[in-house]
Amino acid sequence: MDNFNTLELITDPRGFATLWLSRESKNNAFNAQMIRELILALDQVGSDPNLRFLLIRGRGKHFSAGADLAWMQQSAELDYHTNLDDARELAELMYNLAKLKIPTLAVVQGAAFGGALGLISACDMAIGADEAQFCLSEVRIGLAPAVISPFVVQAIGERAARRYALTAERFGGQRAREIGLLSESYPAEALDHHLEQWIDNLLLNSPAAMRASKDLLREVGHGALTPALRRYTENAIARIRVSPEGQEGLRAFLQKRAPNWQAESNNKEPRR
Template identity: 85%
Template sequence: MSDFNTVELVNDPRGFATLWLSRQEKNNAFNAEMIRELIIALDQVQADATLRFLLIRGRGKHFSAGADLAWMQQSAELDYHTNLDDARELAELMYNLAKLKIPTLAVVQGAAYGGALGLISCCDMAIGADDAQFCLSEVRIGLAPAVISPFVVQAIGERAARRYALTAERFDGQQAQAIGLLAQSYPFDELNQQVEQWTANLLLNSPAAMRASKDLLREVGNGALTPALRRYCENAISRIRVSTEGQEGLRAFLQKRAPSWQSQEPRS
């Protein structure tokens, strides 16, 4: 596993990983190095068939304060084509996270500004603290939330995305839940306990079925009914029923016992 300077990838013996943003001295703000290291870390996660799901978290007080000021200053001095290269690197991070084959859960505390909302929106699920602060802050400094915008719109809808991208107003965890960015918000001192509960719940599920469900829902998209989608769904359930874990899950249900993936001992 690679040595990182700005992130940490920690595997849990129960079969999942946590990807930590780890620039506490900079409130986990993005720079070019962090973006590249996040891409590499996600490649490692994608290649690890033993992982059931991924948590994304921030070390310290804040999830992420957005873009690093020194990095933005450097970007302002670069020409169009170099800035385009930077944008493509950020886009690679966001698209790779959105397409990750295992479930992803973001856990948010403190500030989550700018590009941090992109990371959260790319995850399948997100939870956070009631007092967390969210902001699409780009227009305040003469920019636009361009690369992250498709994912933010998918997460909170076009109308809410227009409001928060154009006003740059801050909103808390409870409002983030109300608009769909967070699945749940909790008092800050309960957040780690709730992470354990979410983790325990995900560990009950068939790893192969969760991956298949991600593939299925990606194909279903907005649910527009077409003959091709009907055939895809018919094939999807047929494949999972005859798979190893599908057969094991059906047998376990009928025999009133726990399936094998719930009784596995943690890996050392």
């Protein structure tokens, strides 16, 4: 993988990648360079047909403290149009992550403030430590969670988003699970153990079927029952049934054996 200054992108031979936020001395806070490198890293992940899913993690004590203070100070000195360019760059990152073809799982420890909640919300799933601390902190410094707000609302609902965006309250991992920001919350010392269970479970699934399911669910959205959606879903199941992995999965089920994508991942040793 290419070298980055603020990130590490590591592939596991079992068929997935981990994208590490790696500004540990700055608590993995965002700056313009990290945002640009995240966009480039997601492009790289999206162009690799061998990857089944992506993990997003933070090096060190914290997932991400949000925006870098020095970067925010520089932004305050810029004019409207330059700030608009910065906002468009952040939006590109969030939308590209949300549209990534493969499943995404955020793994959260320590602090996740401000824009970090956007990154978590744009992932398909997230797990975290009970002790993690979350905060939509923008109003405390006279700002608003503007670019990330659509993803946060999708993740936790409009009512909870209003509460936490307007109060800037901090909340922990268990509360994050209750409102839907996290899929599951675990004791900090058990987080890596449970992550391995999530990885093992995802590796059981057909890579092509997971991609097709992401496309399907994006099209379904809130599930409005329209004629166009009915036709889309009919075509979706017909396509996947006749696809190579669909055919292999059905044969393996009927023959009571593991499908070939499980055998492939089991034959590869994880990188330590």
